[in-house]
Amino acid sequence: MDKMNTMESVQPCSGSYSYKRDLLLNVWLMVAAVVYVISLFLLKHHPDWTPLTRGLVTLSPLIPGLLYVRSCLRFVRGLDELQRRIQLEAWLFASLGSLIVATVVNVLNASGVGLAGLDHGLSLWGTYILTFALWLVGTAVANCRYK
């Protein structure tokens, strides 16, 4: 039987880092990034393609992206029960935090209180970075609570 997953096994600086586990978890994310770059290149150099073809090429990173989600779910299922709870709390904190920040920015913009650089709300990358930062905070707080 495989040993349970640990968060340390996918953190490069930790003592129990496992290259194999990291690869199993993140390989589809890397594939998605490569497919995304290729799709951008193709769309730029083939403006003559039909809207259907362009749509399919644009959405092509979604397939490895969904496979990445599956890898994440499998990894979380293999986690120890306390780590699963910590991750659940951290993701809840990150997703609700992002939702609240996005709502606040939009409400402020709608009421005429424009925030510098956020006139059109949070960008896609801004949302990703905010969610990741809040996940880090959430994981650290939950880890401290159960230390």
Added chain:
Amino acid sequence: MKNHLRELRTFNQWSQGDLADKLDVSRQTINAIETEKYDPSLPLAFKIARLFKKPVEEIFRSDR
């Protein structure tokens, strides 16, 4: 929930890491249960009871 996990573990001269390996959980989980910051799931509680050959209610009891 109160528990006697630390006493049982030290009686058997196991470290937290030893017990974690036997139960296939992390050392952090054992520590959190011993310090009563985390209540284990029912399957884990039964696993602990089986390992120490004691009834669950003898290891864990409600603090209410």
